[in-house]
Amino acid sequence: MMKDSAVPPGSSKHLSPEVSGDEVAANRSCANQDMSKFYITTPIYYVNARPHIGHAYTTIACDAIARRQRQLGVDTFFLTGTDEHGQKIERAAQAAGIPPQQLTDEVSAAFQGLWKRMGITNDDYIRTTEPRHKSGVQELFRQLRDKGYIYKDSYEGQYCVFDEMYVDVVGASAPCPECGRPTETLKEENYFFKLSAFQDKLLAYYAEHPEFIRPETRRNEVISFVKSGLRDLSISRSTLQWGIPVPGDPSHVIYVWFDALANYITALGYGSSSASGDTSRYDKYWPADVHMVGKEIVRFHCVYWPATLMAAGLPLPKSIVAHGWLLFEESKMSKSRGNIVRAETILDVLGSDALRYFLLREIVFGQDGSFSFDALVQRYNADLANGLGNLASRTLTMITRYCGGVIPSPSAPTDAEKAIAEQALVLIAEYDRLFDDYQFSRALEAAWSLVGSVDKYIVTNAPWTLGEKTDEASRVRLGTVLYTSAEALRLVTALSHVVIPDSTTRIWSQLGLGDIRKLRVNKLTWAQLQPGTALGKIEPVFPRADKTAIERMHQMEEERRSPAPAEAAAVAPAAPVMAPPAAPVAGDAKITIDDFAKIELRVGLVKVAERVKGADKLLRLEVDIGTEVRQILAGIAEAYDPEPLVGRKVVIVANLAPRKLRGLESNGMIVAASLEGGKPVLAGFLEDVSVGARLK
């Protein structure tokens, strides 16, 4: 059902799909949520295209929400599936010379395979070509006909095959107002659904249930569309065979949208009228708590679907939540633009958690968001490799080294520990509220701000220094610092599990806490980590991605798009660029190896970078050199913006005597090439190096 937006026959009003989204309406949590169960659905994906990261985005969001509900102990049912009927499929199969069922089997298998690989936890997968769905749709059709909401009439109009609907234009092959493709004149006897009878009922329902359509922009669009007048909707076709036959009139098949929307109830067993039919799932989980949809299919879900349910006398879903579009480097992904990105590429190079984290952290849910490989790798390195990954490996390695691999006991907290504990408690409450309000990005931001605070806390309290001392006070202090770090790590791991399930499963077991799937977060609080817990086997969780990762992903996408990879390979690689050698130092003043050894060069990681007020050339940096974080002032502001430097590895002279510049103390020096008349260029590494490593 993920298709371009469409209009019902006779309608002259179009909603612009370009209207930008607001942040999903804040301050409106699921007030009427029945806490004993939770049912969430993705749209069922149309099998005219193979899965790409746009599909993955919707599915990941639903998966995170479903996992969160289960973590809260709520009986959760999560449904996804594929929409497999309609003219487009029939024609695509004809063009490929295969039966439509074969086409849908192949594409549906591709979706199911991807979800499995991404660890999506759907409880069921519905295909609209399954018998259980067909019988449910026919039952729904019968119900509406018996209640007088379906009648037969003849209709002539312009039909858009691409959008699978009649459009309001005049003239043979007039262009479709939705997609611009030429339309076809069709005259058929059709079954019509009395949508016009529901205009006032729908408006009254929207008014009484402000939480029904989210975010606010979509709700307003829907209301103005309904106010403009609803006409009856043609819900059958006699011009194609690839669909579900109208009960009692097999010369017609049921309109693909009517067919598709019903999946939300047929998957639960609605319409299993036979003696063997089981409707216990329907009785338990319907109505749905959340139908997650792309903004282009809002009208189908917020107008036609509730009207259908009202006509059948069935309860309405509690909310329909629309997200924005995922753009690739600022433009909409589409087959014709050739800029569709496949999830598999990212899974191959960075893993599923990298994609999941990026999409939920980077995009404000409800708004359009942009995807690029550069942004993905940057986010991955900053937040996962250097953020959570570094916190885990630092903390667990030191507990192994200094505490025999057992969680130490904390002693009386100082202000520093109290501050961390307080931030953690605020985070637990905030995360709950933000996540339930679909503000995934802000929820993750809050969790990662705790990661940042603990990082600073570790640097300030230097457990590696305490660990080298043998006096009792240092031992006691060491235990407190490492306990605090490990407890914060545990909380961030617990909260972010629903977003990054693979890596948090591993960190959890490295913390010695067993199976994270058993974790219930209802009672999550500070200081639940038991001293004496033996750590599991310590392994790195997020290996840092180097620059070749971006190139590799671009290349993989190129190869997948290119019809003849051999041609692409024939393009000669560019010649390596050789820089002219720099002029050697004048004279023959040579130094001995001992002279060189006096200079302590170390690898540092830039944690903070900012401009210095009143000094055009200076940047103030905070550089982590493994054992500590140094403030260093560097005269590189004309060549480098501060923001992109954060997360970058640099070479520093670590044993330079401190000096003051503009009233700020500089502890060390950043190594850069200084080009005659040009800007400085920072020294760096092609391979990954660990922070604090010495150059010699």
Ligand SMILES: [Zn+2]
């Ligand atoms: Zn069209």
